[in-house]
Amino acid sequence: MNKPKKTPIQNPLTVLRVEFDDWAILFDPDSAKTLGINPTGVAVWKLVDGQRGIEEIVEEIREKFSDVSISAEKETSDFIDELYRNGFIGYSLNGVAQ
């Protein structure tokens, strides 16, 4: 049997507000929480679609940004954790939101 696939998925209430260039904030209108994110964060956010796993997201980020550091995987998963802790995303297990 396949191991269940846990994939991050955006909270549909979260607003991505691009402000200057590709710098942005994530905003939760219910809690009024905001989180400032850089252009890489914006790219990660757009890949958090409930389909891609963290490894796939890291891979796509590597392809998109040539200057991504060696520790990209850790940074990306830390960032996704931060999104989760702040309620900006949830996880889905085999496509079912948890």
Add this chain to the structure above:
Amino acid sequence: MNNLSALENATLPKIMRSPRIVRLEISSNCNLRCLYCYYFENSAVDYSNLPTEQWLQFFVELGSMAVTDVSLSGGEPFLRPDLTDLIDGIVQNKMRFGINSNGTLINDHIAEYIAETHRCNYVQVSIDGSSSEVHDSCRGEGSFVKAVRGIKTLQRHDVPVVVRVTLHHHNVHDIANIAAFLLDELGLSGFSINSAGYIGACRKNADEVLLTRQDRQIAMDDLLNLPQKYADRITASAGPLYEAKHWPKMEAARMNHDPAFPKGGHLTACGCPFNEISVRSDGMIIPCSMLAHMVLGRINSDSLQEVWLNNPELNRLRMRRAVPLNEFEFCRGCNYMPYCTGNCPGMAFTLTGDINQPSPEACLRKFLAEGGSIT
């Protein structure tokens, strides 16, 4: 005529893709007629009201631009019979809201409705005195009792409530009582304070309501001398408290020949056009309520994004900060210039007829020349 070549040659600073806050004057009606009201009696304004659907349509546009916050004002927003529909539209488009009100029409039903949205940043109620006698002197009989009842209703429903105090000739001696009433008796965590300005209906009643130079001195001194337990909880971005705190810094800098303050020496006040934009009750887009004559477009006909980024008049307002104060006869020879921002453009317009002027109403040199003192 001033030489404003700096404005012609200025380059536009970086602008956010969309405003953070959009201020909506949703109602041109009010059940009060405060003597110093900034909103009414502006000949440039059409005091008509948009139907519900037009506001709702506009909220979809705001949501798509990722605007996070709106404020609802007027006039009196609680006079709109469709207020709950408008709030629903704001919530559906993932925004939060604040409401500026005279507080007199707030009942349990609407307070509960607001609380249940979980999207309300604040309801701001205006209180101008510690008693009916003082508050009602400019706001009309019975308004104090109703406004206080409104605040208590909001508190009962856990709606975040804030208070704005406007100082004028008839309440300037009540400052300590107002602080005690709001902070001790009503248990508010704080309040903000300003003074009536020569704009809107206040122009007609200026002699009766505006602070005289002596009143302003009293207000500044009393506000600085409040017990610490109150002082830390009162905020101001303009008016006597702001001046009482900021002007001594300008004076100290002048005495020490300090380098210019970061925004000093130019028409840098204020930052609003970089963060927010407003809409009149008739749907006209304006930079802010203090510049209600300056129509930039119309909602649902003009794209707000386009207006925000590319309207030439709005961008000229933003570039005003390139204009040095030494271009103005009014400021010539002033030693405070490196520390001065030229003050509110809305007040500059209403007092001088020209937005690209320093506003004399918040001029430190003028205040001192008229016999004022700072500590």
